[in-house]
Amino acid sequence: MGEVTVHALRNVDIDLYAGELLVLLGASGSGKSTLLNILGGLDVASSGSLYYHDLCLHTLDSDGLTEYRRAHVGFVFQFYNLIPSLTARENVKLVTDIAKDPMPADEALQLVGLGDRLDHFPSQMSGGEQQRVAIARGVAKRPNVLLCDEPTGALDAQTGKLVLSVLDRVNRETGTTTAIITHNAAIGMLGDTVVHMSSGEIVERTVNSSRASIQDIEW
Amino acid sequence: MPGVLNRKLLRELWQLKGQMLSIALVVATGIMTVITMRGSYDTLVEAQQNYYRDSRFADIWAPLKRAPDTLVSRIAALAGVAAVDTRVTFFATLDLEGLDAPAQGQFVSLPVNGRPVLNDIRIRSGRYLSGAGDEVLISENFAMARQLSPGDTLRAIINGRSRELDIVGIAISPEHTYAVPPGALYPDDERYGVLWMSRDVLGPAYDMDGAFNEVTLSLAVDANPRQVIAELNQLLDPYGGLGAYARENQPSHIILQAELDQNRIMGTAIPIVFLAVAAFLLNLVLSRLISTQRTEIAVLKAFGFRTDEVGWHYLMYALVAVAVGTLLGTLLGLLLGDAYIGMYGKYFDFPNLHYQLKPGLLLMATGISVFAATAGALTAVRRAVAMPPAEAMRPEPPARFRAGWLERMQIASLLPSSMRMILRNIQRKPIHSLLSSVGIAFSVAILVVGMFMLDGVVFMMEQQFSRIQREDLMLTFNESRDDAIYYDLRQLEGVTRVEMYRVVPARLRAGHRQREVSIQGMLPDGRLRRIVASSGETYPLPAQGLVISQRLAQKLDLTRGDSVAIEILEGRRVARHDLIVSGVVKDFMGLSVYMNQDALAQLVQGPKLASGAYLSVDADARAEINRHLKNLPAVAGVTSPAVMLENFESQLADSLYIGISFLVGFASVIAVGVIYNGARISLSERGRELASLRVMGFRRGETARLLLGEQAILTLLAIPLGWLIGYGLSYAVAASLQNDVYRVPFTISSRTYFLSALITLLAAVASALIVRHRVDQLDLIAVLKTRE
Known part of the structure; x- marks a missing residue:
């Protein structure tokens, strides 16, 4: 068998604006995760260019990308990825320790509604609570970009809504540019911009005139 | 076992080759020490026995002044004598x-x-x-x-x-x-x-025409050696008998036996420590390794594999490591055993001395390793297969952590988050952590024991040749001489001091215990030889009575102030006296009996004689003095402590340093085995956690520190623990190196403590660097999607 070149992404041209909430929609294998990885400085495109303000991300080496993530990017994972040996507060502090101008860990946890769970370990919290800690951890260093990879993927609908409402509020209150990856089309209504992806290409880009409220979403 | 499982085994073994190799090396080390040390001992003992038999080695020796050949028939007639030989x-x-x-x-x-x-x-x-x-x-x-x-x-x-x-x-x-x-x-x-x-x-x-001055005997199987010696002494007494002695007092045999005894102890103790450590490591590493395969085990069980099939599959990991280790250990052990025996051949002149491996020994060593590996693997496999498949396949909930002593002691809030993570991981698995620390501690302990032996022997030799033997030359006269020779020696150009000494063979008797010794007649104001204890302090020479080695006091059950019967074994007849033990001195060479020279002369009831002399000489005049001494008929031998120390040190360079470099190698293998495996397993358990941190902007060094910090703390805890274990083992080794020829003092230098810690730390750093390389290559993208 000869080798076949498969393009994960093709002809992608996208701008993220300060403070906006972007929803990346697509089925499994559509290339949305690859796009997020590239935006987050985890991966480099084989061709093309990517700028964060004046910083050419496509020319950075692995250490340069680490510094970019460290200074500017917050992440929220599908499976939370909290450090099991640290309490909620400590999980947040772990990140604020390496940030230049972070918000206090307690304040970040207040923001996600967990002010009363500060000293709990991940194993002592529900999935929704764990994901809210992860969001607090993501925003506590006051990143310019918050990237969320299927943040509700492992949660039931009720808890998922709660988590989304937290993301929505954080975006409004802190003005952090936020990108949410999901395969759930209903979530698209939450974003300022919705990008539909399929087979590695952007097939549709919608700008919502106004963001729907969480209560209006059905899934 | 199905072929696909075998393929899984082979592929995974290849993936885990680093870990498997480090386990195999530990096994190899254990097997190698058994085969080298115990195998050498077996070889030496067999060579000794064959040699003694083939050369008709005597059972009893009896030196005397002069006896006519006609006496032989009377000696042969003594009850229990099988054969008699005489010589000059x-x-x-x-x-x-x-x-x-x-x-x-x-x-x-x-x-x-x-x-x-x-x-x-x-x-x-x-x-x-x-x-x-x-x-x-x-x-x-x-x-x-x-x-x-x-x-x-x-x-x-x-x-x-x-x-x-x-x-x-x-x-x-x-x-x-x-x-x-x-x-x-x-x-x-x-x-x-x-x-x-x-x-x-x-x-x-x-x-000595038609006469002899030494007789040797072999004994009949049912003979009573003590009785033969007593009767022989009586028979030889009129001919200037100097006291017959049995094989266990024959000088070459004593030293050979002491060496062999030491070899037996080391050949048993060291391999036991190594095999125990190897067993322990196999157990530790395999059980953790298999724990990380929890999901795979569940899948296999879900597909209908029986528990014993799954168990056997995982046991194979252990057995492959043991097989590789055994093969490697046997090959190295044979090579080393050969070298070891070659080294002994330089000092022990045995015919046909060739290293020979007894299959039983190899079987035993392999058996212990297989047992340890099996035990380690089985505990882990049993834990894994005991879980219902459905539960095992479900993603593992976050590892359980709860407030522990860190919080109770209110330390946690003072520490940075990274340190808290490290400490909580240790706290969460206290047994694993403790065992890892103990494993590393053994590496430190082995180094302490090895270097302690060097410390002890060097200390002993320096004491002997610089504090005890302070003369430049020691002369032995061909027979006891009167004072005239003192003046001859004193007049030699370049001789600055002459002190005469006397050695008289005697038998000490206390109750039913007895021992033949040489009484050393000392000068009360002697400067070249004094009675020096192992502590380095000089012991005053009493005007009357004996000062004896503590070892001899123990053998004869004597304490200070006791009376002891003495038979002088020189001169025409055996003279018996009772003397007081005025002092017991803790020394580390030989079984010494010291006495004031004048008191000794009185005891022997003859003129004041000397057996030899100690000389201080000018360094420039050495060659000239030697030339003169060669021409003095009275001087049978000349020895120089400086030359003896030199000889000793060159021998030391041969054997002890080689031994120590091996110990350093062994200790490193153990340290690397524990630390590298510990870090690798932690990495596989916490890979996702660490990759998440990398995604969130933690630098490679910061992430590696989180992983390796745990190993660093375990290593630091292991050092004092290793010193403690090493101290105990050294004490046991020192206790086993106490014989009539020498007593290795129990002193551990601070250099030994320092070096043992340093070498282990270096091995730890080397292991960390290898694992760090893996941290650098964590897959950051996979972590976003997959659960473990």
């Missing part, structure tokens, strides 16, 4: 070129018609004596050190006359397996050799 033996100065100190030879007569009845020699090259002229056979080690071979000649001062001797052969003898000059502690093959000459030549030269 003397010490004489050898005149050798290019030596700064005169050399000494022990001349022993051989029959010209046929071979000796007892203590036969073995010709290594050349031929046996023909009886013609001044033919001589010389001992092999001496021949090698002096590069002499059959056809060469050699000058000796025999009974005051210089004679040229023709070397016709090179020989070895069981009596001189360990050829130590009289008064010395180690062989000095450059300056001391055994020379065999025809009885027909040696007898007349020493006025």
